[in-house]
């Protein structure tokens with residue numbers, strides 16, 4: 405008999421012995437197993453090692469081998485948890501969808517993060533290596549973040565470094581800010597269509613998202629005023645620059661009226677500036693924060709979209725007493741953003757090559773978006789869209805009667821992953837939409853991806 409089959413036989417015998425014994429019971433000694441089973445001590449030891457590895461037994465040197473207390477990975481009767489947990493307040497479906505990888509062989513028009521080919525991977529590797537060698541790399545960072553990083557973010561949005569708090573990406577920033585401003589149960593106005601991660605986090609925090617419609621010029625100030633008046637909300641969430649999912653930019657002549665409507669309602673404006681570095685051709689308009697004169701606008705920015713999803717470094721920019729509350733909740737949540745990641749971010753964005761990376765990114769996203777809109781015009785003339793000038797995503801309006809979730813399922817069957825529009829809205833819609841992203845499909849395959857989508861129609 406081979407060595408491995410002897411080990412398997414002894415392991416099976418030991419498993420039988422364990423079945424009849426309570427947790428903590430001692431098993432026969434190795435010596436008696438050698439004698440009774442007629443195998444060598446090495447075989448017995450290897451079999452015991454297998455049972456230790458899967459948590460069936462534990463060994464205590466000098467004392468013997470014992471049946472483990474809890475069988476790791478074994479079936480557990482967890483029915484009681486369903487009773488204890490009750491109805492779930494946590495709703496992560498839209499956010500989870502954004503993270504799930506499509507099946508292999510599927511072209512990915514759904515993911516809102518750069519594919520590896522667009523990430524500055526070698527610069528990131530070099531930045532991380534330099535960061536890890538910094539003497540302070542593994543120590544506690546200053547509570548608001550590394551001063552160099554705060555200064556850099558402040559320059560990007562036009563603020564003072566002292567008003568910047570470093571966060572674990574944009575989602576972490578949004579979560580902290582939106583939960584800081586108003587108690588559970590409060591309405592929060594959301595420009596619609598909007599980012600599913602915010603809708604999920606509001607609902608999970610017991611806050612109530614209320615849609616405010618947008619058009620090609622962004623939020624409609626007339627409907628915003630009405631929404632403030634009917635809900636009494638004290639918070640508006642808006643993406644003024646290249647909004648996800650439809651890429652719109654808040655029109656210059658609406659910036660004043662939006663801020664005025666918020667001021668009249670005594671409300672904060674949470675500006676999600678996630679796409680500051682993702683303009684395709686022209687420079688994006690300044691952050692809405694620049695027009696703010698009374699600490700009303702709280703701006704969020706992040707490096708995940710322009711660099712890589714796992715460079716989870718972002719920031720909140722806020723002025724006045726509200727920052728104390730945001731900072732306090734940030735610390736209560738998880739203390740601070742790991743210093744090696746902050747050091748890496750500093751190395752990356754202040755190092756040579758960052759601006760060249762951004763230029764490459766803009767040009768590539770612009771080319772991909774042109775390829776997408778060209779292919780859509782040919783393959784899907786029955787669908788409507790406006791070409792975004794920045795960001796990753798395009799909002800495709802489907803003909804009446806076409807169901808977005810059903811089409812997304814069929815598209816996946818045809819080999820292309822797309823986002824069902826329902827995750828991006830709170831209120832019922834006249835027509836359904838798909839969100840198509842150019843971050844995850846390279847230029848030569850975009851036309852193929854659109855053909856696959858057309859075949860699913």
Ligand SMILES: Cc1ncc(COP(=O)(O)O)c(C=O)c1O
Nearest residue numbers: 516573574575599648678706708
């Ligand atoms: C509009 C918008 N804001 C914020 C985020 C969160 O980004 P992250 O947490 O990766 O920085 C996303 C991610 O998809 C987004 O689309």
